[in-house]
Amino acid sequence: MPDLDTQVRVRKPQPTLYDVSRLSGVSSATVSRVFSGRARVSDEVRKRVIEAANQLSYEPSHAARALAGARTQTLGAIFPTIASGFYADVLAGIDEVAAESGFDVLASFVGKSRRRPDLVNRLLRQGRVDSLVLLNLDDTIDLRADAVDSLPIILIDREINGSSLPVIGMDNVGGAEAMIQHLFEQGHRKISLLTGPIGNFDSEQRLIGCRRAFNTLGLPLEDSQIWNGAFTLESGQQAARNCLDMRDPLPDAIFCFNDVMAIGMMSELQRAGVNVPGDVALAGYDNVETAAHLSLTSVVCPMRLMGQMAARWAIDLVTQNERPTSHRLQVRLVVRNSSSGRRTHKAGSNGF
Amino acid sequence: MPDLDTQVRVRKPQPTLYDVSRLSGVSSATVSRVFSGRARVSDEVRKRVIEAANQLSYEPSHAARALAGARTQTLGAIFPTIASGFYADVLAGIDEVAAESGFDVLASFVGKSRRRPDLVNRLLRQGRVDSLVLLNLDDTIDLRADAVDSLPIILIDREINGSSLPVIGMDNVGGAEAMIQHLFEQGHRKISLLTGPIGNFDSEQRLIGCRRAFNTLGLPLEDSQIWNGAFTLESGQQAARNCLDMRDPLPDAIFCFNDVMAIGMMSELQRAGVNVPGDVALAGYDNVETAAHLSLTSVVCPMRLMGQMAARWAIDLVTQNERPTSHRLQVRLVVRNSSSGRRTHKAGSNGF
DNA sequence: GCAGATAATGAAAGCGGTTACAAGGCCGCC
DNA sequence: GGCGGCCTTGTAACCGCTTTCATTATCTGC
Numbered sequence: 001m002p003d004l005d006t007q008v009r010v011r012k013p014q015p016t017l018y019d020v021s022r023l024s025g026v027s028s029a030t031v032s033r034v035f036s037g038r039a040r041v042s043d044e045v046r047k048r049v050i051e052a053a054n055q056l057s058y059e060p061s062h063a064a065r066a067l068a069g070a071r072t073q074t075l076g077a078i079f080p081t082i083a084s085g086f087y088a089d090v091l092a093g094i095d096e097v098a099a100e101s102g103f104d105v106l107a108s109f110v111g112k113s114r115r116r117p118d119l120v121n122r123l124l125r126q127g128r129v130d131s132l133v134l135l136n137l138d139d140t141i142d143l144r145a146d147a148v149d150s151l152p153i154i155l156i157d158r159e160i161n162g163s164s165l166p167v168i169g170m171d172n173v174g175g176a177e178a179m180i181q182h183l184f185e186q187g188h189r190k191i192s193l194l195t196g197p198i199g200n201f202d203s204e205q206r207l208i209g210c211r212r213a214f215n216t217l218g219l220p221l222e223d224s225q226i227w228n229g230a231f232t233l234e235s236g237q238q239a240a241r242n243c244l245d246m247r248d249p250l251p252d253a254i255f256c257f258n259d260v261m262a263i264g265m266m267s268e269l270q271r272a273g274v275n276v277p278g279d280v281a282l283a284g285y286d287n288v289e290t291a292a293h294l295s296l297t298s299v300v301c302p303m304r305l306m307g308q309m310a311a312r313w314a315i316d317l318v319t320q321n322e323r324p325t326s327h328r329l330q331v332r333l334v335v336r337n338s339s340s341g342r343r344t345h346k347a348g349s350n351g352f
Numbered sequence: 353m354p355d356l357d358t359q360v361r362v363r364k365p366q367p368t369l370y371d372v373s374r375l376s377g378v379s380s381a382t383v384s385r386v387f388s389g390r391a392r393v394s395d396e397v398r399k400r401v402i403e404a405a406n407q408l409s410y411e412p413s414h415a416a417r418a419l420a421g422a423r424t425q426t427l428g429a430i431f432p433t434i435a436s437g438f439y440a441d442v443l444a445g446i447d448e449v450a451a452e453s454g455f456d457v458l459a460s461f462v463g464k465s466r467r468r469p470d471l472v473n474r475l476l477r478q479g480r481v482d483s484l485v486l487l488n489l490d491d492t493i494d495l496r497a498d499a500v501d502s503l504p505i506i507l508i509d510r511e512i513n514g515s516s517l518p519v520i521g522m523d524n525v526g527g528a529e530a531m532i533q534h535l536f537e538q539g540h541r542k543i544s545l546l547t548g549p550i551g552n553f554d555s556e557q558r559l560i561g562c563r564r565a566f567n568t569l570g571l572p573l574e575d576s577q578i579w580n581g582a583f584t585l586e587s588g589q590q591a592a593r594n595c596l597d598m599r600d601p602l603p604d605a606i607f608c609f610n611d612v613m614a615i616g617m618m619s620e621l622q623r624a625g626v627n628v629p630g631d632v633a634l635a636g637y638d639n640v641e642t643a644a645h646l647s648l649t650s651v652v653c654p655m656r657l658m659g660q661m662a663a664r665w666a667i668d669l670v671t672q673n674e675r676p677t678s679h680r681l682q683v684r685l686v687v688r689n690s691s692s693g694r695r696t697h698k699a700g701s702n703g704f
Numbered sequence: 705g706c707a708g709a710t711a712a713t714g715a716a717a718g719c720g721g722t723t724a725c726a727a728g729g730c731c732g733c734c
Numbered sequence: 735g736g737c738g739g740c741c742t743t744g745t746a747a748c749c750g751c752t753t754t755c756a757t758t759a760t761c762t763g764c
Binding site for chain 2: 026057059060061062063064066067074087088091092095096099100104105106107108109111112121122125126127128205233263267288289290293294323350
């Protein structure tokens with residue numbers, strides 16, 4: 001007597017194509033045709049088949065389909081290490097479009113112990129996904145060039161150097177430019193910049209936009225106006241302290257290259273009794289949820305839309321053999337109190 | 353001549369088991385044994401096989417494995433409609449554990465057009481996943497009882513009425529209790545509560561905790577102290593206005609059942625010149641990112657941990673035939689300035 | 705030295721679909 | 735009336751792996 005107790009419990013067997021074919025009195029090929037929709041079937045037979053399938057609660061086996069058809073109806077999405085609301089929006093966009101097209105989404109985060117190229121190669125080689133969306137962001141990646149070209153991969157935000165993979169990016173240059181323009185229009189002339197880490201793609205793009213705007217507006221941009229941050233709350237606070245410690249007068253405005261630093265800076269400035277925007281205007285980038293709560297002027301990044309577009313193309317790439325091209329999505333300036341407040345109101349300090 | 357141009361481009365063919373078996377001079381069964389690790393193979397043969405596989409960059413086909421082996425190494429995770437940082441943490445926890453066990457994660461969001469029971473049934477019936485983690489939260493669900501029992505499903509946060517599925521929840525009652533206790537210790541006696549929507553599971557649990565704490569502390573809890581909110585920013589602002597409009601004196605403290613409402617309330621109170629925590633102490637629940645930025649006292653929910661535990665069990669359920677039981681995870685009170693600030697500092701208003 | 709147990713490997717039958725090919729029915733048209 | 739062609743359906747060969755069963759080689763103990 002076999003030792004059943006040690007066996008792994010297994011799903012109860014599902015009805016198969018064959019079961020449906022017997023019940024409806026047609027061949028299994030015909031049932032397959034009904035479900036795959038890849039060939040004509042007479043209305044009468046189709047009706048019988050569908051009826052039988054419903055009666056059995058038949059659902060085609062994904063594995064068998066993938067094996068025989070070489071199509072998985074699955075979209076892979078690979079994200080950088082940290083899960084944040086930021087990426088969650090992208091994922092939501094991807095999932096939305098995938099669902100519409102009958103695709104499922106295999107999501108992976110590149111954790112400390114996983115290397116992205118391995119993940120990409122495994123997913124593709126194992127035939128686990130039909131195509132892949134890669135959120136590159138601040139993670140360097142080293143896909144071998146030979147493996148990369150003509151692969152069904154779409155990148156989000158940033159290109160991989162040397163590859164010709166299509167990228168869905170956003171207009172960092174234009175966003176930064178618009179922000180400087182806005183601050184200028186508010187009457188600010190001495191504008192300082194708090195950048196992201198050196199070498200960070202988004203940060204460098206935004207800096208380019210700033211330079212361009214300063215140039216257009218005929219404003220000088222000295223090195224002393226460019227402060228180096230790290231995209232963290234602490235680096236914002238630190239920058240605020242540095243700026244207060246120098247006995248120089250404060251600038252008219254500070255443009256932080258992301259919201260998190262702007263928030264850190266705001267809290268630190270206020271702690272020191274500096275009024276925002278009365279004494280100094282402040283602006284961030286990304287428009288995180290908190291930015292709205294704190295009335296922080298920012299730039300809206302179309303995360304969800306990027307996810308949607310990437311998914312759309314990743315799917316078209318395999319179902320329609322389309323050849324997507326890179327796109328740069330518009331961003332939108334959101335002006336709030338931190339950069340345009342006229343006058344502060346009567347209320348006292350809130351203690352923070 | 354066939355019209356190749358209209359064909360969908362297809363992945364370049366991958367090497368198969370058979371290719372490896374020929375190159376290494378053994379049967380394909382033996383190669384399979386090497387890769388599945390399910391049977392003994394002599395060291396010498398194993399070495400030859402692995403060498404051949406490396407040489408060919410062989411990677412076993414996922415579909416074939418799933419079909420023949422009835423195991424997908426895939427974990428499904430289904431989330432409610434809205435993607436937020438909240439859920440992203442859970443997903444990160446799930447992915448982390450899954451990755452360790454060699455599982456991939458199929459993530460789906462139940463959008464407006466998708467019904468969850470359909471999704472669950474499809475995933476399971478199609479054999480797309482080995483087991484499922486369901487984030488139930490504020491979405492009602494109606495899995496047919498017959499489909500539910502003995503299925504490899506783990507719930508997060510909340511049980512499904514009538515099912516006996518294991519749940520990974522958190523101690524809402526204890527969290528709320530601890531909060532009231534804390535406010536009491538700060539000297540507050542007149543404490544108002546701003547609840548979530550009526551019927552919401554988390555909200556009701558938290559209310560139970562509050563009642564229990566009031567009881568223990570010997571404080572009365574009148575209906576007038578319980579305000580009805582909706583878990584939204586606006587409902588927090590509205591509650592603040594209501595409270596200010598009544599000419600009654602403010603309570604000593606207000607415990608909002610989530611952070612978002614607390615933030616709304618805080619902004620509205622401050623706009624009216626009410627000092628927090630000087631005039632009224634404020635506390636939230638969930639410890640969203642913004643809470644730290646605003647120095648809002650809150651309760652940390654172990655989202656990531658819940659994800660990890662759920663994934664661990666969902667996987668053990670199929671690989672070790674374990675029978676998980678429900679668990680209630682501890683939460684942690686985070687005391688910040690909004691409920692315990694002694695005195696406000698000299699600085700003037702910041703304009704918000 | 706030999707029966708019986710044990711270990712390593714191979715042969716082959718699926719797993720549940722897809723699809724090329726063949727076959728039959730029915731049509732219009734010369 | 736016969737024939738080519740289209741439409742629908744069935745037959746059967748895969749897709750690439752797992753697994754049972756049989757086979758052969760290697761031990762073990764008496």
